[in-house]
Amino acid sequence: MSVLVFIETENGLLKKNFSQIASYGVALSKKLGVKCIAIAFNTDDCEKLSEFGITEFTVFNSGHKFFDCLNYVNIICNFLLENHCKILVTSSSADSKYIGPLIANKWDGHYAPNVVEIPSTDKNFVVKQSCYTNKAFSYTEIYKERIVIGVSNNSFMPVKEKSDCKVKFENLKDRIKTIEVLSVDKFTGRKTIADADIVVSGGRGLKGPENWYLIEDLAEVLGAATACSKPISDMGWRTHDEHVGQTGKPVSSKLYIAIGISGAIQHVAGIAKSKVKVVINNDPEAPFFKSADFGIVGDAFDVVPKLIQKLNEFKSSS
Amino acid sequence: MCYNIKCFIKFEKIYVVKVLVCINSVPDTTSKINFTDNKEYDSTNIQFVINPNDEFGLTRAIWLKEKQNATVDVINVGQSQSDKLLKKCLAIGADNAYRVNIEAINGEMVADEIINFIKSKNHYDLIIAGRESIDYNGGMVAGFIASKLNFPFVTNCVGLKIENNIAYLTREIDGGRENIKCNLPIVVGSQKGLVEESDLKIPNMRGIMLASKKEIKVLGPSKYVSSSKIIRFEKPSEKKEIKMISPDNLDELIDILQNKVKVI
Secondary structure (H helix, E strand, C coil), rough: EEEEEECCCCCCEEEHHHHHHHHHHHHHHHHCCCCCEEEEECCCCHHHHHHHCEEEEEEEECCCCCHHHHHHHHHHHHHHHHHCCEEEEEEECHHHHHHHHHHHHHCCCCCEEEECCCCCCCCCCEEEEEEEECCEEEEECCCCEEEEEECCCCCCCCCCCCCCCCCCCCCCCCCCCCCEEEEEECCCCCCCCCCCCEEEECHHHHHHHHHHHHHHHHHHHHCCCCEEHHHHHHCCCHHHHHCCCCCECCCCCCCEEEECCCHHHHHHHCCCCCEEEEEEEEECCHHHHCCCCEEEEECCCHHHHHHHHHHHHHHHHC | HHHHHHHHHHHCCCCEEEEEECCCCCCCCCCCCECCCCCCEEECCCEEECCCHHHHHHHHHHHHHHHHHCCCEEEEECCHHHHHHHHHHHCCCCCEEEEEEEECCCCHHHHHHHHHHHHHCCCCCCCECCCHHHHHHHHHHHHHHHHHHCCEEEEEEEEEEEEEEEEEEEEHHHHHEEEEEEEECEEECCCCCCCCCHHHHCCCHHHHHHHHCCCCEEEEECCCCCEEEEEEECCCCCCCCCCCCCCCCCCHHHHHHHHHHHCC
């Protein structure tokens, strides 16, 4: 019996969240007294996993550069069966949430997404999950033997632990081509909300799309991703992929800076998992101040350029 | 002349795509979330709406009906409170509405009930469900239906066109978009972007009148045995006080972010 960790890759490299997912798997495997092994596709970036306690790492070469949903599902299901795994650990990325339910069903397991802690295993297996878009948590008792866990982003910090990691390479035979990915358009040159440690977000207080240089410039000094509130994407000032909130993207960054966003309940829920929230708004009554850690009452057109200048000075002095 | 008529008849026989949209009833996005004794969701004074991700899918399905003659059925797993949402679906253009009469307890159960319905009913070419519900955020209904029917599945779908029984889809991925081609039948997980917020339909009087004449077909549930149970809920701990910083003292903010909370 063992815990299997699904490590995601991009352009041949492990995705940034690999250490969190691997550490979660290792911590859970220790609790269950079993070993923790890992699986990935299309990479030779194999050294890093030995720093996080993984003992076996199998890499499948799918012969196909794009995310290949049905083939990945088949390979992972077979691998789970062959290795008598009880638990599969995945992340909360778009790809993990895509294959998670498919694997759970095919493998006859339970799918538990948005898990925020190591499960308790005292009597039954109980997972704590965020629900109602971070407005609450639920504790769910699971009666199935096999479980697919989706670990919520940034809810489990990586733990360094040296291990002797055996790496094995396999090739995929007989690829199914039911779903054919024709092409991928990547937003190049900018950080994505899913990966960024810092997110800078703008709302209606910025008055128009022509003023977005404030958000972009601040994001650039901080190495941050840019985001926006719902009305901004509805009005077409920014594209949908920047909309954060209940019907948009969730944010779980280390730092979230909201500029000119009043803080509607849907928006606040969507960013609730961010560690530190800074709100800049000229209206002291803006509801966002109630849920932020640090607040500045001031005009964005005045505060943001000053902040950019100070950050530049701070960067060049450090 | 004869030949022309034959041609015409052939043209008329273009295949009609049959669409099923799965509709979940969820608390309105502005709702504050409360629980009674941390055991049950407290729905006092809560307005229930069509799950936004389902509604984006439904709106696209109605578009397929208007432009390409598709038929659109909707299904809900839930109790009679859902009927007003199903009436809304009918009023904006759905052809038939079905409801499996049982309280929805989790995504797997909802998927099971919908699969039973599909198997007992006709074949569908396109099954749409929101990429996740905004209440439990489970995101498993569409995936489970696809997996159990052995249909291909594309979720986080922000683009969907159908030409000659082939679906052309766009999937939103972290940091980009993926363009996909897939033969029907297919299951799609819908989300914002599949249609714009401004495309969402508000029922007009004619639609409401037509819907009032249509019946919601209520079906009996199957014997589902759940593999999990929510034992309790918990609300996040109360936020501590916000610290206000003067706009003239941005050095303080930078100092805090760098040295105290260590995020830059």
